[in-house]
Amino acid sequence: MLRGMRLDGRKALVTGGASGIGAAIAERLAAEGAEVWVGDVNVPGAEKIAGEVNGHAIELDVTDLDAAKAAVEAIGEIAILVNNAGTDEFGFFPTTTPEQWQRVIDINLNGVLNCTAAALPVMQAASYGRIVSISSEAGRVGSKGSAVYSAAKAGVIGFTKVIARENGRYDITANAIAPGPIETPLLMGALGLGPMGERLIENMRSQTQLGRLGQPFEVAAAVAFLASDDATFVTGETLGVSGGLGMV
Numbered sequence: 002m003l004r005g006m007r008l009d010g011r012k013a014l015v016t017g018g019a020s021g022i023g024a025a026i027a028e029r030l031a032a033e034g035a036e037v038w039v040g041d042v043n044v045p046g047a048e049k050i051a052g053e054v055n056g057h058a059i060e061l062d063v064t065d066l067d068a069a070k071a072a073v074e075a076i077g078e079i080a081i082l083v084n085n086a087g088t089d090e091f092g093f094f095p096t097t098t099p100e101q102w103q104r105v106i107d108i109n110l111n112g113v114l115n116c117t118a119a120a121l122p123v124m125q126a127a128s129y130g131r132i133v134s135i136s137s138e139a140g141r142v143g144s145k146g147s148a149v150y151s152a153a154k155a156g157v158i159g160f161t162k163v164i165a166r167e168n169g170r171y172d173i174t175a176n177a178i179a180p181g182p183i184e185t186p187l188l189m190g191a192l193g194l195g196p197m198g199e200r201l202i203e204n205m206r207s208q209t210q211l212g213r214l215g216q217p218f219e220v221a222a223a224v225a226f227l228a229s230d231d232a233t234f235v236t237g238e239t240l241g242v243s244g245g246l247g248m249v
């Protein structure tokens with residue numbers, strides 16, 4: 002099989018695909034032959050990326066279970082679900098509000114539950130599925146200024162393991178990826194905090210063994226691997242793509 006066509010014809014939904022890591026994932030999956038749906042609350046952004054990858058844009062707020070079900074229904078035989086939509090509201094924990102906690106948990110954790118719940122019945126009926134959820138090294142080692150985000154991302158890792166346990170008999174794999182600091186609008190948004198944001202990013206950069214920030218395409222390559230038949234016996238894992246930031 003040609004490496005470039007590992008995902009030939011498979012239908013894939015990439016949530017949060019309008020920007021950053023999600024856009025790179027959409028591009029990589031399409032380059033490997035997948036038929037890609039770019040789902041995002043940012044519809045013009047989703048349309049732009051969908052146009053670039055010869056895929057489809059779909060309006061999707063991952064915090065809304067009905068919207069997730071409608072998206073899966075529109076796609077039909079979804080083979081690959083990439084739970085990528087996420088956000089953070091940086092700040093030391095005592096300075097953050099319950100409203101912020103709720104938003105961060107809703108998008109980063111409940112969004113994964115909603116989209117997985119929507120996709121699983123279709124995957125179970127087909128006896129095939131690949132679920133890849135973008136967690137974070139923050140969920141494994143904890144990230145200063147991101148307490149609730151770290152909690153939500155840790156939740157994604159636990160959830161992924163149970164989905165892997167419950168669905169192996171359907172040939173459905175579920176894996177997570179733990180990126181380190183990746184140069185995207187989300188991370189660089191911390192610069193809006195001024196010197197504290199600069200320190201947060203510099204701190205993360207210096208904790209990588211490679212001494213640099215990662216790029217979205219480096220996460221996308223790991224997603225393509227886990228979604229492909231090169232990873233048929235890999236499930237319940239969390240793969241760090243973090244320049245060694247999270248190694249123990």
Ligand SMILES: NC(=O)c1ccc[n+]([C@@H]2O[C@H](COP(=O)([O-])OP(=O)(O)OC[C@H]3O[C@@H](n4cnc5c(N)ncnc54)[C@H](O)[C@@H]3O)[C@@H](O)[C@H]2O)c1
Pocket residue numbers: 016017018019020021022023040041042043046061062063064084085086087088108112135136137138179180181182183184185186187188
């Ligand atoms: N950038 C990093 O350093 C980093 C590190 C670890 C993990 N991550 C994770 O990677 C994923 C992608 O992050 P990114 O850095 O590319 O961020 P980004 O801000 O560039 O992109 C996030 C995308 O998610 C979309 N989105 C937000 N809320 C949504 C919702 N309710 N429903 C649907 N779409 C929604 C946004 O519109 C945007 O297009 C996130 O889960 C993030 O937590 C990022």
